[in-house]
Amino acid sequence: MSVSFKKVASTFSLFALAAAAAFAADSKPAPADITLEQAQKVVEAAKAKAKEQGTLMDIAVVDVGGNLKAFVRMDGAFLGSIDISIKKARTARFFNMSSKELGDLAQPGQSLYGIEVTNDGLVIFGGSELLKDKAGNIIGAVGVSGSSVENDMAVAKAGVAAL
Secondary structure (H helix, E strand, O other): OOOOHHHHHHHHHHHHHHHHHHHHHHOOOOOOOOOHHHHHHHHHHHHHHHHHHOOOOEEEEEEOOOOEEEEEEOOOOOOHHHHHHHHHHHHHHHHOOOHHHHHHHOOOOOOOOOHHHOOOOOOOOOOEEEEEOOOOOEEEEEEEEOOOHHHHHHHHHHHHHOO
């Protein structure tokens, strides 16, 4: 019995389409995600706060999956703060809390002591905040680095306020 390649490919294609349709019908909607326009608003508001403070910042926005969506390094901002700002944003998103909140739980004697060495490195000091839509759904996070922890936190919160 000989079956042609075209017939097998055609049958497989029909099967794949049917499976995709069945999966789509049964699957839940994708989680809300930050848009590029929203991410850019966050960056611009954070950058304005940094200028107001007289600080030079690296500002990162990650999407709902922790992937980099928008980034700016202000002229003269520390090179080392590039990685820190991105990791701060990812830390907030991975654990659905600010990096400061996670840091409070990661102190010696606390339940999450040592967590900062997981996930290819987390940041457990202030400077990141979750980003939420109007319905309260997490859509990403912002991470800021380049000055004192207090200044970083203020700049991150200014970014959040842009939404």
